[in-house]
Amino acid sequence: MQVSDEMSFEKNVNILIFRNIYAVSKPLLGLILLNENQFFTEIKQQLLYGHTQVKQAVLSTALDKLMTGIDRTLTQINKEHFTQNITQFRNDIQDSLRGMMINNNDISSSISSLPLSSSFLSSASTIATNVPVTIAISTLIPSSSTTAPVEELMTL
């Protein structure tokens, strides 16, 4: 059960990004409009939490750009626009991260981050098996401990 939990989380993240972005973007627009008042304040804070400062800046600008040219309706055309924005959002993050990596001369630090996935798995295994992954993640993210797996993985 433990192993399958970890596997499912790993797989889930991959699937979300590689095949499913079109499907995910549709409910995402509705959810953002539903939470519009808090989206640019609280939710953004929550999303940025645990990232390094440089990455926070990148993510922040990318998140701001997410809603450009989108009006407050859920029409089909609007959803299509939003899907394009989401794709752009992904590309922005990827590009800037890649740029950061190339500029980063301290290669040894990135080598030392090689076993990251394994350390992530081992820390994930401390999660009780019957706790749903959602709760497990949401409790991990706000914790200020340096070993928070998400934070560790994000700090490139």
Added chain:
Amino acid sequence: MVKSNKYIPHLFEFFFLGNYVNFGVFHLYSDPCFDNCLQVFLSILTSVKQKHLLIYPKLTLSYFTILETLSLVQIDFLANLTTPLFGYVLETVSEGFLSPEQTIQNSCCIFLDTFLSYVFRLVKKNTAPTSVMSNVNEYGNLFRQILINLLNGIIFAECKLVMKCHLRKM
């Protein structure tokens, strides 16, 4: 119980999505068949524990199939569920997004998409019934949690992807 529940969703799927009958006719002639059918869904929902629903893979798959079918055919029925039942459904959807199964994620997406489109349409026309609005207000936090999970998933996966490419180059 669990075994037989596996087949009902498929029955539902073929029956509803086959477009064999115009379902409005049932209501017009006050034939309760259609409503009874929807009540079957509710009784399945209330007879199975949420834990069991998410543990047995085949049952999970059929549950999400039924949810997807109903949201495509009869979203107002799902939106007008009583508050605890709607919360139950929404919690399973929130869990479903974290499932590794592609089909389940898609079903969750379709449910949320049609539901939110329905709510926004009603609000725009100013005809939203109070039951729907109270459902939305009651579970605002859950909606927010789903939003955060989805966005985090996207951001997280981007970071991982870049890191993988980088390591491969080295």
